[in-house]
Amino acid sequence: MGDNLQETKDLSGRLIVTTKDNPQSQKFPALISLANDQFRCQRCQMVNCQSTYSITSQLFYCPECLVLGRLTNQDYLIAYPEQNDFVVPPHPLTWTGTLTPKQHAISCQLCQVQMNKQEHLVWAVTGSGKTEMLFAMLAQAIRQGERIALTAPRVDVCNELYPRIKAAFRTTGVSLLHGQGANHYYYSQILICTVHQLLKFRAAFDLLILDECDSYPYVNNPLLHQAVQQAVKKRHTLIYLSATPSPEYQQQIAQGQLNYSLLNRRFHGHDLPEPQFRLIWRQRFNCLNKQLLHSITTLYQKQQRFLLFVDSIKQAEFISQLLHQELPNLQQTFVHAKDPLRGQKVQAFRDNQWQALVTTTILERGVTFFNIDVMVWQADSHRFNAQTLIQIAGRAGRSAEHSDNQVIFFAKQYTLAIDQAIRQIRRLNQDE
Ligand SMILES: [Zn+2]
Structure with missing residues (x-):
């Protein structure tokens, strides 16, 4: 019974692959045929050509999200609604460090962004301590029972974040999910994962933080942009983090489409070495x-x-x-x-x-x-x-x-x- 309960919980906010025989009424086809030999994948929303990716005359698959397992036109998907079923600790932040005045100012801005459910970029130079600036906002979201994803394009970054976040929020569930090595997914209030893994979720997260939003393979990758958009709830907070925002972000900032905070000082207060x-x-x-x-x-x-x-x-x-x-x-x-x-x-x-x-x-x-x-x-x-x-x-x-x-x-x-x-x-x- 306990296990079943945990299993049901683990499905919360997930997009699960299933078969035609599954009696679940909410299931929908994984791939849908469009005109002119095209099809759309409902896991990653990419459009491709049926005959190019056919296995037999009746069977074709999506090449774009293959890394998560082959999805064919015989597969079905079920999107389980997010339950936000968490035991919320009264004082989630167990980190006791201090912020510099500049970090503190941005930390306060981020709490406001989370209150207003906005999208925001933090432009923080290398070595400025950007993770610590997120803590107050994360604590606020945890107290509100929100589900949180901290994501990055690269596995190394996730592995580095995981112990730091666990140490800063000892009483909150934190799980790690990526495609390399052993990592066990369980239903937790904070998930640390690569951007690819977000394709396994649908309308799950109230707050999503995308670290290194300017780095490969996220940049110029429509699949991963789609993954982020699908994984968040309709009303959400989205924080982009970068030390070197790409020209696209800088243009959005210049045109007033994206608000941002700038942290141009390292935590030790000295200048960046000039090349x-x-x-x-x-x-x-x-x-x-x-x-x-x-x-x-x-x-x-x-x-x-x-x-x-x-x-x-x-x-x-x-x-x-x-x-x-x-x-x-x-x-x-x-x-x-x-x-x-x-x-x-x-x-x-x-x-x-x-x-x-x-x-x-x-x-x-x-x-x-x-x-x-x-x-x-x-x-x-x-x-x-x-x-x-x-x-x-x-x-x-x-x-x-x-x-x-x-x-x-x-x-x-x-x-x-x-x-x-x-x-x-x-x-x-x-x-x-
Ligand atoms: Zn796909």
């Missing part, structure tokens, strides 16, 4: 650029730890290899997304086992190392847009004692992206 630009004038084939080598040698002698960002896996391997020839005693290695030892290498760097890490953009965001200088090799590469360069620069100066870490962009030309990144950092530093 220096170094023009590369000569690049000889198959050897390390002299200017780059000179900068690295200086850091090596000072025993200053650093990250060197490059634009491809090949470059990461190549430069690390050349460095090994030129400076055999420099403790360094390379890392990239496909590296099976990625996790261990990053941890070893964190533990001071390496002085330097040559990396692709995988370490562009979401990682915090203390007292790190940052260099970008070939910053004029098309792989580095302004947002990426700002995020990379944000890896430096994370602690109060070392807020003046260096950031250097090496490039053959001063691109628009480099210009925009440097200007934006300068502007954020000037704003009071």
Whole structure:
């Protein structure tokens, strides 16, 4: 009986795949045929061509939301209404830290946004402590019995948020859901999940927070935008968080379509390190650029730890290899997304086992190392847009004692992206 009750609860707010035989009257077909050989998927709302995605002459499937399991025209869906069946603790916030005056001001604004059920963007520079600013609003929503989703495009961010949110709200149910590794879903007042997983919910959340709304794969992905819109209730609060809002958000702000709060100071109150630009004038084939080598040698002698960002896996391997020839005693290695030892290498760097890490953009965001200088090799590469360069620069100066870490962009030309990144950092530093 107890288990059945829990099972029924677990369905609350969910979109569940079922068969034709299910006697539930609210079931509806997963895929609906449209004119001209087209069909619409009712889980993700994407439209595709039947003959392109046919398995047999009678059977076709949706290619867009395949990652959640194959949905065919023989499947049915049931959307279970959200019950908001929570035991609400009187004092949900168990975090006892303090906010800076700037953080506090934004925290109050967010409580107001939640009261008014609005959409709002928080533009908070890297290392400013944006998670803590959400706590008062979350506590307010919990007391009101609201169901809350904290979502991010990437699994790493969810994994990092999960223990922090659990620690800050010890008496509230918090569950974690994403496609990697073991994670057990249960009906909880707070859900931390990747944006993809929101497709498993329908009109479930009163408050949804979308972290890193400017990052891959959420950006320019209609499926994931749809996932967010479907997962929230009709009357909802939606908070976007970003350190580097994409031009689309900035345009919405400029046109008055989206309200926002700006936190341009790090929690320690110091400026963001301003990148220096170094023009590369000569690049000889198959050897390390002299200017780059000179900068690295200086850091090596000072025993200053650093990250060197490059634009491809090949470059990461190549430069690390050349460095090994030129400076055999420099403790360094390379890392990239496909590296099976990625996790261990990053941890070893964190533990001071390496002085330097040559990396692709995988370490562009979401990682915090203390007292790190940052260099970008070939910053004029098309792989580095302004947002990426700002995020990379944000890896430096994370602690109060070392807020003046260096950031250097090496490039053959001063691109628009480099210009925009440097200007934006300068502007954020000037704003009071
Ligand atoms: Zn679909």
